[in-house]
Amino acid sequence: MRRLHFFGLWVLVGILSIYGCREKIPSWSNLIKDHAHTSELNASFQEAFSLRYKRDYPAAARAFETGLKDNTIGQSTQIDVLNQLGFIYLEMSDTTAAIPLLDKLAKLESDFNSFQRADYWYNLGVLNLQRIKPDEAKKNLEDALRMYEAKYPRGHLRIALTNTKLALHQVDFGLKAPEVNNSIRTAFSSFYFANDQDSTLFPYAEEVNYLMAQYYRMVPRDYGAGLNHCQLVEKLIARAPWKDTALLARSLGVKGLFLKKKGRYHEADSTIKKGLQLLQKQGKNSIFIQEMYRFLMANAAGRANVDTETKAQGEKLYFFYLTEFRAHQKSTNQSEIYIQTDELYAYYCFYRLDEKKQDCLEATELFLKKIKRDMPIYRYYNEEAYNFLTSLEIKNKNYDKALTHQLTSFKTEIDAVKAGKINNWSDAIKPANANLRVNPFFAFSGAGKIYLAKFNKENKVEDLAFALKLFEIADDMMSLGLTMNEEGVLSYHQEMGDDIYTVALEAAHLAYTLSDRHPDVLVKEKILDLAFRFIERQKSYILFREDLFFDPNTQYFISKIKEVATDITTLREDSTNMNSILSLVKANFEYDRLLNKLFKRSIENFKQKIPKVTEIRSRLKKDEVLVQYKVFKDQVYVLSIGKKQVYFDTVGHIAKLQKYVAQFEKLVSSENQHQFNYAGLDSARVVYDLLIKPIEKTFPSKNAVLIVIPDRFLTDLPFDALPIQLDTTVKDWRNVKYLLLKHYVVYAPSWKIWQQNRYARVSSSAYRAAFFSYTTKEGQIPALALEGAKAEKDALADFAQVKVFKNGTCTAAKFRQCAYRFKILHFCLHGESNPLKLDANQIFFQINNDQKIDPLSGSQISNLDLRGKWAIISACETGIGQTNSEGTYSLSRAFLQAGCAFTISSLWEINDKSTTDILVNFYKQLEPNDCPWIELAKAKRQFVEMHNYPPYNWSGLIPTI
Structure with a gap:
């Protein structure tokens, strides 16, 4: 006799009811008869199943409970019904009813075949997730997954659902970015391949979208893409015939964090509060209520650091939510599960380092004493706490203590035996230890920043040399993620690239200026190579689609990504068609899948070899000079490489340069500028004095070919219109001595493109x-x-x-x-x-x-x-x-x-x-x-x-x- 596999029926009915079908849909009773014990399925059971698939869980539970009292049904049907009841109780979060029922199923286990047992372990795993028993949940779900994969080696919806629950487990209890990333990717790919011919992705696409939003929050921090996934979760849940209130609430919390990262604190606060209110109305999911309070306090702490006007409001909100959270704990008799109050208080104090340094120190040290190694996310909390301490000691200019905390943070992810052999940063940079941590790029570059700050205070050239060494090693280990938001700009990566390479280039420039005085410690040629490398790496830290066009194998992926991205952007707030929305969900998954494949293909091309300065000079013709500018937030660097000489320096205060560049661009780009403008040209001469005059010694005397690679606000600057000298006797435009009349200026958008095209004729x-x-x-x-x-x-x-x-x-x-x-x-x-x-x-x-x-x-x-x-x-x-x-x-x-x-x-x-x-x-x-x-x-x-x-x-x- 065929058994009723509730997953199969669940999926079939869900797809037919939600997505619609061109053919006439059969009745609930006929669907059930096709997949159940037809001879034993009486009218009352048919009605119970109908209520269950319509998600009227309370009525379905009553109907099944009544049916179980029928002594004429066989044991096989009894087990099927109990399994259905177990699922219903799980959906209703009625653990009091679910636990004894699952105990009863366990006693009947000998009558199960392996596939039914897999369903049982799946349900038990979901229950333990809700009971906040992560270890038991993980074991249950992994047992179920092994059985599912043995039966369906090519993929199945059961596999997709189980992987999704495992990924949710990892998000809630893991918080180690690489593991979270892998779990989410596995869940996504198993969903995608469960039915790759279907134009939709099942009723559970909202769960996977929630996971993708978490992925973009914790791994690449692409806030635009994360917001897109959160919005899809809201739309899917709003248009489904059932409401997953808990998932919607959690999605609102994550959405609030994205808004916080974008500096939209007021919107973030209202969004997270909306999620909290949804959870409170349910009267359950205490772990997620704690999560919401954590998000609200983090948002308030961020607001307190924006400016004086919002500071008082941020502080008031922080302590208000902290008080509310403690009241919630007391009223529900809960201990801290997901949130650590001391960690949040340290986080809050971290934003007030300039005023409350002692508060931050005490809060962080107290937190370190409270966390235990057996906590599910011990390493995450431990690392964050030491990062706080590092930042605090840098503020206090206690650089040796800061280096100690940074080293401790670095060793958090390392095996205890190996970590015991690392006593200082000289040990840490040994090749045997370089790859022991998840992301050494940030660890080593962070230590480099501290050594540079230490040099600026104590003027020990050895500290500067070691800082440069740390930046070099960090660059070798640069961790790159291929992500993209709707504007096509990897804002997070640009932000991180600017932050790290600004300091690395500052260290290179300082070392270059001191190299003549300390040639035994600072080798000028090596420093120039690093400077050029850091400039190029800062550019290539951000990977754009267009940078890969030379590789013919990537063209398919690039074109497909753009096509799918266009589909995604067609989503509108007023869209009401469920099929079209779910098609966009699939487009979103396809988008991420293609990006992942593109990244794997492009990583070697992406980490292209940066040549040494001597190699560049040997390739230049005698009349060619490569002039590369690099603009950071506070400083502009120029690296001019000629056949005989090299120049590397800053070009003056950025505010002054921007002011004169803006005046010059206004002069040259105005169609109505007919009358001779001496004052405007005089401003342009200042630009010439800042950008060109210092590097002229690298030029041949006349008619040099200046290959200019500009950056940021310099990219719209017509260099050849800069006056090289100006006196009051000049009265008309034609008598101005422009740079055009002395040298030939040609532009290159990037060093990579120039190298690839320079010999094409x-x-x-x-x-x-x-x-x-x-x-x-x-x-x-x-x-x-x-x-x-x-x-x-x-x-x-x-x-x-x-x-x-x-x-x-x-x-x-x-x-x-x-x-x-x-x-x-x-x-x-x-x-x-x-x-x-x-x-x-x-x-x-x-x-x-x-x-x-x-x-x-x-x-x-x-x-x-x-x-x-x-x-x-x-x-x-x-x-x-x-x-x-x-x-x-x-x-x-x-x-x-x-x-x-x-x-x-x-x-x-x-x-x-x-x-x-x-x-x-x-x-x-x-x-x-x-x-x-x-x-x-x-x-x-x-x-x-x-x-x-x-x-x-x-x-x-x-x-x-």
Whole structure:
């Protein structure tokens, strides 16, 4: 006789009832008869099962309890019904009823086959999770999982559900990031492969989304992605025929923490309180109520550290929630399960180190005395407490004590026997100990910060040298996570990269300035290598999709991720269709799965070898100088590498530099600036004095090729418009001695792209060029729409064999179809950029009634194969875009990422006539073997000599390699 497997029926009915079916859905009774002991299933049992699957648990429980009184049913059916009752009691959190029932099932265990026993262990594991018995729960769930996997080696919903419960166990009782990460990933993948042909992901997608939100909170700290998962949990629960109030409440708590991390403390407070109120109304889940109080106190502590205005409110809220929590403990006779009050008080005091140092010290030391090694999350609490103590001692300038606490924290994750052999940081950096900790990058870089602070106080050069050594080792062990929020920016990684590499570069700069005085301790060549490495690592600490385009194996994943990410962003607050929402859930899972695969493929490429400075110098031509700027919060560094000399230093106070750069950009980018502006140019001269003048000794005397890699707010700066000197006798624009007239400036968006493209050249054989431009009708004759387009086309035709795309052939699709056939791609179109979004740069191939249509985005361009080509983009704003530590994500960069050897682009809405004049002269004097960026500079020089125009007319057109 077939047995009733409640999981199978649960899933079948859930899918049919929630997602809908095109065919007529059979009645509850027919479904039950198909999967149960039909001969024994009387009408009362059928009604009980119907109530159970409708999630009317109290009525279902009464119906099953009544049915069990029937002495005519067999033992097999009795066990099935008891199992159903066990599940119902679990869902109702009625442990008083569930425990004796499960005891009864245990006595009947001899009658079970292995698969029924697995169901029993699963239910018992869920019960023990609710009873806050983590060790028993873990054993039960692992026993069930082994049996499920033996029966279903290719995956099954039972496996997915069990893995999900194990992951929830890990989230609640583990708190060790790598284990949590693995558990969540396993739960996710088992759900995904349980039924990979289905367009939805079962009624339990909200649980997995909750886990994914926890993953983004604890592992990569990608707050945008975490919020997205929390919102999906809310939507799924709101639209389901049942309400998982406890999960919704917990999701609101996690959402509140994400809002706190974004500095939205008021929203965080109200969101977490809403979750707390939901749990309190249930009158159960004491572990989660404690969790909510913990979140509320943490949020209040964070608010107390923002500014003077919110400080008093934050302090008041902190002690209010602390009092409420203690009252909750007293009224429910509970001990502290999930939360440690002393740990929270230490956390609160940590935000007030400048005022209450002794409070923090006492609270943290008290906490260390209370925690025990047998606690489920002992290591986490122990490490956090020592991190507090480290920060406190740094504030107190007790650096030796800080190093001791940091070392103790480092040893927390190490086997006790091995940890006993590490007595100082010299022991810790030995190769045998380097990989004993989960994330040595943060441990060693943290110790490096302390040694640097110690040097600044005591001036012992040995401390500086050791700090630099620690930063070098930390960089070797850099731990990278591939995550992405909805804007495409890894904000957490950028934040951490800035924090750590700012200090590492400061240490390198200090060491460089002292190297001549202490050559036995500080080796100048080694320091320069580290400085260049730290600059590049800070950039590559953040991994963007576009950085991987050169590897053909990653292109599928990149394209798929973008496609799925687009699906995710279509989720709207007013969406009501359950199928479409659950499809988005699947898209979210697919997104994370692809990112994980992409990371595994790209990790070796990501950790590319950074060359030594001597290697870079050997590759440079005699007239080339690499000039790389690195902007941090308080300081700007420049590393200029010439064939004969190297310069490494800071370039002045960042506030002063930003002020003058802003004034200069306003001068050169204003279309209305016609009258000669001496004062504006004088501000520009200050920029030259800060950025260029100090490094001139690395340049050849004249006509050096300056390969400039700018950073952050310097990326929109037209360097060749900087005046190298200025006196009061100059009365017009053409007589200003611009940098353009002395040297050739060419830009590179990043060192990596420049290295990959620098040897790509247009072949010396007959050129083939494509020219794309709009047309309009003048009478019955089509004509090129943009002023100057015909002149640019004719000049290009004198240099190369030109294929003109206009009318219906000037389309984005046509360009993508035939771009590979041409060596030169010239666009006389309209473009636009949005500096706030990564993929918002577009070039438009059609225009209709002044409406720009048929766009091609930067992300689409970067996925093409354009190796060795030139892209002349005679359009507006094609050289600007979102700026971050890796440079500017512009249309120009997209062409370079696609493999182009050279581009010409614009920094603002260019003047059509002057742009045409420059490009026509560029083509006229260009020879097949010339460097195109040099010829562009010569064309601009000629324009400056012929016209008394301000820099707006010519400096916005820039060459990039």
